[in-house]
Amino acid sequence: MHEATLTIGQLSARSGVAASALRYYERLGLIRAERTGGNQRRYARTELRRVAFIRISQQVGVSLEEIREALDSLPSGRTPTPDDWAALSKSWRDRLDERIRLLGKLRDDLDGCIGCGCLSLQRCTLYNPGDALAAEGPGARLMLPREGSGAA
Amino acid sequence: MHEATLTIGQLSARSGVAASALRYYERLGLIRAERTGGNQRRYARTELRRVAFIRISQQVGVSLEEIREALDSLPSGRTPTPDDWAALSKSWRDRLDERIRLLGKLRDDLDGCIGCGCLSLQRCTLYNPGDALAAEGPGARLMLPREGSGAA
DNA sequence: CCTTGAGTTGAAGTGTGCTTCAACTCCGAG
DNA sequence: CTCGGAGTTGAAGCACACTTCAACTCAAGG
DSSP states (O other): OOOSEEOHHHHHHHHTOOHHHHHHHHHTTSSOOEEOTTSOEEEETHHHHHHHHHHHHHHHTOOHHHHHHHHHTSOSSSOOOHHHHHHHHHHHHHHHHHHHHHHHHHHHHHHHHHHHOOOOTTTOSSSOTTTOOOTTOOSOOTTOOOOSOOOO | OOOSEEOHHHHHHHHTOOHHHHHHHHHHTSSOOEEOTTSOEEEETHHHHHHHHHHHHHHHTOOHHHHHHHHHTSOSSSOOOHHHHHHHHHHHHHHHHHHHHHHHHHHHHHHHHHHHOOOOTTTOSSSOTTTOOOTTOOSOOTTOOOOSOOOO
């Protein structure tokens, strides 16, 4: 036990992420695996950290595509250090702060509206395009230009 | 101008919601419309408020299905009063509080991890199943039992 | 050697929240 | 009456994040 590499089942068990999801992540280039002679995946233990980062990032509200970009910015030659991971986490922190701030604003506005009961589209600060709070939703939103968006 | 009812184009323009989305909402039972002799939709002005509520609720992170349930709880006979709307908004407020709280916790944990750079699945408070912070994501998640979840 | 559980692939399905399309009708101005 | 913009429908498409399936191979114990 405790060998150098992990099978997909082991990585799945340890990370709590379904094997099918891990294969999906690999297709998207988020994680990598060596192959045995029989074409089975063998994961380096450092991949555990990548998977952890992926799941945490998703909780922050980052798309897999953006997570991939972030992971691509890790040093390619050497194994990432704690500092490398910390730098990535820090960039998410700003997003998280912004999300928390906007939700707080929404709550305050909602409180105001609970007071007045208006829910008026024009009057209310609540319904304010250009503020574009939550572009978290899924789905095809090709109509929205989304040019004035937040930080890169 | 300023007639009793609105066409779908007018409601779309006033609410900032695409006409196709309004038809979709109607299919889901979130809004309603009378019909002219020629089968065109005519919206009562109170529908504006429903649309506003829908969009605000989405920002809070509520699914259309749940929004529908909430809207169904409005008094059916009379036109909803400001108090009726306020009651609905208030129920979302608790969700919003919870979301903000969880995101705050995630941020604190992330700060801790920026310090230690660990991102370890087991050690870290960050990666903690049972906490199940963000079930906001889309997609088919049939695998997750999700029984121990939060408040109703 | 045989069996069995774990792994492999590509293709298709799921759920949410819409948009887009084609083909058609309605309605008001001129 | 004619024209064009606005409206109608159902069906299909899109984007994301996966899961599920079928059909197959691998690997390790008995």
